[in-house]
Every structure is written in C-alpha cells, then in structure tokens.
Amino acid sequence: MTLGKRKDHVYSCLRCGFCFDLPAEGNRRICPPYITHGFESYGARGKLVMARALLDGALELDASVAERLYACTECGACEAQCFKYLPLGAIYRAMKMDVVEQGFLPTPLGGVAEAIGTYGNPYGKSVEARHAWLPGNHRLGGKAKVLLFVGCTPSYLRRGIARSAYRVLEALGTDFSILDEEGCCGHPLLSMGLVSGARAAAQSTFEAVERAGAEVVVTPCPGCLRTFREEMPQLLNRVLPFETVHLAEYLASELEHHRVRFRRKSSVVTYHDPCNLGRGLGVYDAPRRAVTAVPSVRLIEMSRAGEASFCCGHGGFVRAVHLDVAKESAADRWAEAIDTKAECVLSACPACNTAFLEARAATGSQVEVLDIAEFLAGVV
Ligand code: SF4
Numbered sequence: 001m002t003l004g005k006r007k008d009h010v011y012s013c014l015r016c017g018f019c020f021d022l023p024a025e026g027n028r029r030i031c032p033p034y035i036t037h038g039f040e041s042y043g044a045r046g047k048l049v050m051a052r053a054l055l056d057g058a059l060e061l062d063a064s065v066a067e068r069l070y071a072c073t074e075c076g077a078c079e080a081q082c083f084k085y086l087p088l089g090a091i092y093r094a095m096k097m098d099v100v101e102q103g104f105l106p107t108p109l110g111g112v113a114e115a116i117g118t119y120g121n122p123y124g125k126s127v128e129a130r131h132a133w134l135p136g137n138h139r140l141g142g143k144a145k146v147l148l149f150v151g152c153t154p155s156y157l158r159r160g161i162a163r164s165a166y167r168v169l170e171a172l173g174t175d176f177s178i179l180d181e182e183g184c185c186g187h188p189l190l191s192m193g194l195v196s197g198a199r200a201a202a203q204s205t206f207e208a209v210e211r212a213g214a215e216v217v218v219t220p221c222p223g224c225l226r227t228f229r230e231e232m233p234q235l236l237n238r239v240l241p242f243e244t245v246h247l248a249e250y251l252a253s254e255l256e257h258h259r260v261r262f263r264r265k266s267s268v269v270t271y272h273d274p275c276n277l278g279r280g281l282g283v284y285d286a287p288r289r290a291v292t293a294v295p296s297v298r299l300i301e302m303s304r305a306g307e308a309s310f311c312c313g314h315g316g317f318v319r320a321v322h323l324d325v326a327k328e329s330a331a332d333r334w335a336e337a338i339d340t341k342a343e344c345v346l347s348a349c350p351a352c353n354t355a356f357l358e359a360r361a362a363t364g365s366q367v368e369v370l371d372i373a374e375f376l377a378g379v380v
Pocket residue numbers: 012013014015016017018019020044045048081082083084085086088
C-alpha cells in the first residue's frame with residue numbers, strides 16, 4: 001500500500017477544516033469538488049478521514065473511494081491553507097497509486113491513458129496532426145539553444161496558443177527549435193497515479209530534449225512546466241541539464257534585460273493564476289510583469305488572486321469524469337473575472353483558457369478570453 005508511506009502525515013490531520021472553508025473570509029469555500037458535491041469526502045479533510053480508515057483497515061478501497069479521489073482538480077488550495085502544512089497533494093497521489101494497483105481507475109481515465117500510450121497525446125489524435133498548426137517545418141527537429149515545448153493541448157486543441165508562442169519567440173529573434181517527436185510529457189499519467197507510464201513518457205521526453213541540444217526549454221503549458229521542473233527530476237532521479245521556463249517567465253526575463261519592447265494596446269485586463277503555475281510552482285509575478293509592460297494596459301486583480309486564487313475547474317483531467325465539477329468551478333471563476341469589469345480575461349494555461357471560453361459561451365458574454373501568449377503575440 002503506497003499510502004502506508006504517508007501514514008504519519010495522514011495521522012497528523014487536526015480535522016480543523018481550513019482546507020475547504022476559510023473562516024476568515026466568511027467560510028468561503030475553496031475546494032471545487034466539495035462545492036459541487038457538498039460532501040466532505042470530496043474535500044481534503046474527508047479524504048484524509050478516508051485515508052486513515054484505509055490505513056486502519058476500517059474501509060476497503062473501492063470504486064466509490066476512487067470516484068472521490070478523481071473529482072479533485074489538483075488545484076492545491078487545500079494544501080496552501082492546511083493548518084498543519086501537510087503534503088496533501090502527495091497523499092492524494094499515493095491514494096491514487098493504490099487505486100490503480102487495485103484496478104479502480106475510472107474507465108474514462110483508462111481511455112485517456114491508452115490514448116497517450118498509442119498516440120502520445122491524451123486526446124487520441126494522430127501523431128501526424130500534432131504539428132499541423134506550424135507555419136513551416138524549418139524549426140522542426142533542428143538543434144537550437146532554445147526549445148519550444150508546445151504541449152499536447154496547444155498542439156491539438158488550443159492551436160492559437162501554439163501559434164502565438166511561436167510568433168512571440170520569432171518576434172524576439174530567438175534561435176529556437178521544436179521537437180519533431182514531441183509527445184505527452186507524462187503529467188496526466190502522474191496525475192492519475194500511473195507512475196510507470198509517467199516515468200516512460202518523462203524518459204522519452206528527456207531524451208528527445210537532450211538530442212535537440214537545448215539549454216532552455218520554453219513552454220506555454222504550466223502542466224508541462226511542472227513536469228520538467230518537479231516531476232521529471234523525481235521520476236528519473238536526476239538533475240536536468242537544461243533550464244525550463246514558462247513563456248511568460250521567458251518574456252519577463254527578456255523585458256528585464258531590455259531585449260523587448262511592446263507596442264501600445266489600450267486594454268483593461270484581469271489575470272487568472274493557473275493552479276500549476278501559481279500555487280504549484282510559485283510563478284505569480286512574471287505573467288503580471290509581462291502584461292503590465294504593455295503600454296496602456298491596466299491590470300485589475302480578481303477578488304481572489306495569487307496564492308488565494310480559485311481554480312477554473314479544469315485541472316487533473318477532472319472534466320473526463322466530473323464534468324459538473326469542471327463546469328461549476330469555471331462558472332464561479334468566470335463570475336469573479338466579470339466582477340472586475342475587465343475587457344479581457346487572461347490566463348497562462350491552455351486548460352484555463354478552455355474553461356473560460358466555455359464559461360463565456362455559456363453566459364453569452366462579449367468579454368474577450370485570451371491566453372497570455374495570444375495577448376502578447378499581438379503587441380510584440
Ligand atoms: S487544514 Fe490540514 S490539518 Fe486541518 S483538516 Fe485540513 S488537512 Fe487536516
């Protein structure tokens with residue numbers, strides 16, 4: 001039982017409840033599946049009660065326990081608020097590994113894992129279609145100091161983000177290449193608890209980047225970035241010989257070194273912190289620095305921003321099994337964005353971008369929704 005390794009942490013829970021209700025903010029709820037389903041077993045405290053019962057042999061792991069675990073968007077809000085600083089994400093992952101081992105992975109997620117194994121992407125799209133968005137093939141498979149790691153979602157579903165990231169790097173005069181054999185980095189597999197599959201994906205990605213001779217990997221996807229920065233070194237038990245940055249960080253650094261100047265764009269924007277980028281990797285300032293460096297742009301923060309940001313509901317592949325959680329959370333966050341009266345809602349993640357596009361469509365709003373790459377590609 002992998003959960004056994006987290007026993008001390010599980011038993012340290014005080015059952016105080018700060019991980020789903022914030023008393024200082026009028027008991028404001030922070031956990032998407034708990035908000036949607038209303039049962040404690042969907043939130044952190046309830047999951048730790050389940051974990052303790054599993055460890056004590058008072059509960060058997062079954063499909064209903066798995067159903068609770070895979071309703072989690074992995075937003076990290078509970079861990080950020082935990083009164084005991086417990087590594088909640090690591091505890092949930094250990095529980096998921098046990099779920100996988102005992103054969104209770106929800107069927108739709110099994111299909112996602114199979115698609116990654118067969119096609120190298122979670123959507124079951126053909127390998128050949130991956131680079132169909134590229135304006136030309138001259139950067140494909142070459143060697144360069146900088147590598148643009150596009151990610152599966154920008155490559156297949158949010159191609160405006162892929163094109164914009166490409167355009168930004170070209171406009172900066174960056175010497176960059178793109179892997180012709182790019183495939184899933186392993187992030188979705190790890191999030192499901194499929195560790196050996198995630199390790200295999202991380203290994204082949206690592207080898208491809210090494211072959212490309214890249215010193216810096218730039219990506220517009222926080223999930224891929226988290227894989228490179230945190231998960232790949234752990235899975236492969238090695239220090240990576242290259243740096244990895246989000247496109248927003250790359251731009252913020254170029255600004256700092258006076259290597260880029262943006263054109264004027266009169267706009268009032270708000271920025272949503274993607275959970276993997278913000279709470280996950282602590283990247284809060286770089287996207288804001290990049291956006292506010294555009295002359296005449298005004299940034300208005302949402303009522304919850306930075307570490308207190310609320311999830312868009314689209315992390316952890318939740319929409320494959322709990323579309324209700326994904327939609328309700330996206331609608332709640334969209335309402336917070338609209339409250340700012342901004343003309344444009346920005347994020348720095350293809351999953352958040354999808355969430356906001358769908359939430360906007362559901363309300364018939366005219367407010368613009370853009371990824372930070374798309375916004376900055378228009379002014380670089
Ligand atoms: S905040 Fe931490 S210690 Fe308190 S109930 Fe939640 S998990 Fe347990």
